[in-house]
Amino acid sequence: PDLFESPDYYNIDDLLTDEHKLIRDAAREWVKRDVSPIIEEAAQDAKFPKSIIPGLASIGAFGPYIPEEYGGAGLDQISYGLIMQEIERGDSGVRSTASVQSSLVMYPIWKYGNEAQRKKYLPKLASGEWMGSFGLTEPDHGSNPSGMVTNFKDKGDHYLLNGAKLWISNSPFCDVAVVWAKNEEGRIHGLVVERGMEGFSTPETHNKWSLRASATGELIFQDVKVPKENLLPNKSGLGAPLGCLDSARYGIAWGVIGAAMDCYDTALRYSKERIQFGKPIGGFQLQQKKLAEMITEITKAQLLCLRLGQLKNENRATSAQISMAKRNNVDMALKIARDARQMLGGMGITGEYPIMRHMMNLESVVTYEGTHDIHLLITGLDITGLNAFK
Numbered sequence: 001p002d003l004f005e006s007p008d009y010y011n012i013d014d015l016l017t018d019e020h021k022l023i024r025d026a027a028r029e030w031v032k033r034d035v036s037p038i039i040e041e042a043a044q045d046a047k048f049p050k051s052i053i054p055g056l057a058s059i060g061a062f063g064p065y066i067p068e069e070y071g072g073a074g075l076d077q078i079s080y081g082l083i084m085q086e087i088e089r090g091d092s093g094v095r096s097t098a099s100v101q102s103s104l105v106m107y108p109i110w111k112y113g114n115e116a117q118r119k120k121y122l123p124k125l126a127s128g129e130w131m132g133s134f135g136l137t138e139p140d141h142g143s144n145p146s147g148m149v150t151n152f153k154d155k156g157d158h159y160l161l162n163g164a165k166l167w168i169s170n171s172p173f174c175d176v177a178v179v180w181a182k183n184e185e186g187r188i189h190g191l192v193v194e195r196g197m198e199g200f201s202t203p204e205t206h207n208k209w210s211l212r213a214s215a216t217g218e219l220i221f222q223d224v225k226v227p228k229e230n231l232l233p234n235k236s237g238l239g240a241p242l243g244c245l246d247s248a249r250y251g252i253a254w255g256v257i258g259a260a261m262d263c264y265d266t267a268l269r270y271s272k273e274r275i276q277f278g279k280p281i282g283g284f285q286l287q288q289k290k291l292a293e294m295i296t297e298i299t300k301a302q303l304l305c306l307r308l309g310q311l312k313n314e315n316r317a318t319s320a321q322i323s324m325a326k327r328n329n330v331d332m333a334l335k336i337a338r339d340a341r342q343m344l345g346g347m348g349i350t351g352e353y354p355i356m357r358h359m360m361n362l363e364s365v366v367t368y369e370g371t372h373d374i375h376l377l378i379t380g381l382d383i384t385g386l387n388a389f390k
């Protein structure tokens, strides 16, 4: 099939196993066949294309590293990363849906839930029969989630949940939401809230200029009675949601390489075909500088992720290492998208090419899962031991 060009300047494929390459190529083929033809229109219409949910499940994008006994794909961390890379080559919004489902919904149920919760939710989430969302951010608490005010009270046979979450990917259509809320002592816990519970609503956030093919909304809880068996029992405190973020941020570090590759590949091809002043624009030094820097940065980002994946496979990756990769790689992809857009001149602003869509998507990716600033401060804290957040 006519697959995407995939720059591999340092022969990084040699460092992957045959299984990694098979999984990556299957994801790449699916994206080319089922996502690329519809994604521009979905983004222009600001509609999440629900028809791709079974396909996402079929390439292992829902729970790539969740054990097979719970319906997951049982893969290693590098396979997980490669799947995210290929999906985001298509669109960051589609990758968001997969990130949320896998790392922010399935992961906490798998890691912090009990066996009954794992059996009830994970297989249906892995198949895409149920879709999930993750509620941490609130209107007044984004970078500082520990200040959250969403809370639950023990009412004997159930909990009573009140509060609101904002900027929640997948919220408008989710069947279940993993919600982080404080108990009466102010301790953060995760609760699984199901659509249909009285007092639970999920209004959509409209007029986004970014991640338009991903549905974003609120989670509103007005005296929602949550059964006691829906509390995730095995971890509490801010470290619980942050542990989920570690896994999602790792996937983003890989994912954005896909968006960057798609921009680079598009700009490279265009630069060889577009003639100005009697020669291809790729023959001008200013354009070569952009392309040469793009492939250099993509190659560095690939190596960063590969090493991080090895560390993750050995359970040795630290949160600060993951922050560095998320921050570096998103910034890399955003800069490449901006340069690639300029290289296409006026054509760069149209939907004939994917670059402007990637560029606008990446403006969300640089903010969510910890902003560019927050990840720098995490590195700063890690290397100095001095906390500059507060």
Ligand code: TGC
Pocket (backbone or CB within 6 Å): 095, 096, 097, 099, 100, 134, 136, 137, 142, 143, 144, 145, 146, 169, 237, 238, 239, 240, 242, 243, 245, 246, 248, 319, 368, 369, 370, 371, 374, 378, 389
């Ligand atoms: P701090 O005092 O540093 O830490 C509180 C407790 O958490 C532990 N911890 C971690 N545990 C696991 N993984 C991590 N990455 C951790 N970072 C910290 C820490 O050890 C401590 O444990 P304990 O036992 O001592 O209590 O907390 P802080 O209040 O100072 O905040 C730290 C800060 C700013 C780094 C953190 O809050 C942060 O990362 N803020 C950014 C918020 C964020 O990333 N939100 C993302 C929302 S979800 C989202 O955006 C989804 S988009 C998905 C998509 O569509 O793809």
Ligand code: FAD
Pocket (backbone or CB within 6 Å): 100, 134, 135, 136, 137, 139, 141, 142, 143, 144, 166, 167, 168, 169, 170, 211, 216, 364, 367, 368, 369, 370, 371, 372, 373, 374, 377, 388, 389, 390
């Ligand atoms: P703020 O925290 O108000 O930050 C504003 C600015 O101040 C930023 O530039 C920030 O870097 C800076 N800043 C903040 N604190 C400091 C500091 N201490 N030092 C220096 N600078 C600082 N959240 C979820 O829970 N679930 C989701 O599914 C989800 N999906 C999202 C989807 C989209 C499309 C978007 C845009 C966001 C999503 N988010 C989600 C929320 C996202 O995680 C937050 O937007 C993000 O954490 C930043 O919070 P904020 O928007 O409140 O910005």
